[in-house]
Amino acid sequence: MIALHTRNAVRIRPDNIPRVALVLGQIGFRDPIFQEWRIGQRFGLSKSLTNLLEWHVRGFADGALDSEVEISRKRLLHLAATPGSYYKPLLRMLRQHRIPFATESVLPPDASHIYLPEPFGRKIAIQIPGHT
Numbered sequence: 001m002i003a004l005h006t007r008n009a010v011r012i013r014p015d016n017i018p019r020v021a022l023v024l025g026q027i028g029f030r031d032p033i034f035q036e037w038r039i040g041q042r043f044g045l046s047k048s049l050t051n052l053l054e055w056h057v058r059g060f061a062d063g064a065l066d067s068e069v070e071i072s073r074k075r076l077l078h079l080a081a082t083p084g085s086y087y088k089p090l091l092r093m094l095r096q097h098r099i100p101f102a103t104e105s106v107l108p109p110d111a112s113h114i115y116l117p118e119p120f121g122r123k124i125a126i127q128i129p130g131h132t
Contacts (some may be wrong), residue, residue, distance in 0.1 A: 009108060012101045014063040017042050023097050026059055032056075032073055046101060048072065049129050050079075051067070053114060065101075067092065069111055069128055084111020084128070109122055 001032045012020065021043040029045035036057065049069065058066040062064065067090040070083035085108040094101045115123040 006094060008087070009104045010065040010067070010090060010094075010101055011103075012063045012065060012099055014061060017059045017061070017063065018100055019097075020059055020065065020094075020099060021045065022058075023093065023099070029055075029057065029091070033072060046073070053128065054127060055089065056083070058091060061103050069114060071116065071126075081114055081116055084114055085126070089130075 002099040020063045024043075024045045024047075027047070029047045032044070032046050033054075034043045035046075038060070040060045040062060042059050042061055044056065044058045052072055053069055054072045056066075056068050056070055060066075067086045069086040070085040078127050087103075087107055088110050091101070091103075100103055111128055113125040113127055117123055
């Protein structure tokens with residue numbers, strides 16, 4: 001089952017947004033050439049998890065952070081597949097770098113699979129790394 005992505009589930013102080021972007025860059029995140037920009041967005045960075053999946057983190061001027069796992073932009077199916085929540089790795093990174101944060105009362109569960117749509121309504125489940 002796919003976890004529906006919830007936006008703005010994690011918040012930091014707005015003045016920490018540049019620091020988070022810097023830390024993400026240090027651990028391998030890059031600025032993708034093409035991405036959908038949202039109102040108030042200050043950065044959107046992604047990192048490959050596998051040859052098929054990537055982790056995408058967005059930071060907003062108000063201190064909100066979004067984190068999702070999705071089909072890589074290198075694949076045409078990126079446009080058709082639904083991303084899933086992916087907050088545990090983000091929270092781990094924030095703790096490791098001692099960046100204070102708050103979460104919604106109920107953080108959405110991380111997706112265990114992303115589903116590739118196929119013709120005739122079928123979907124292929126792609127397991128997210130770290131989920132067994």
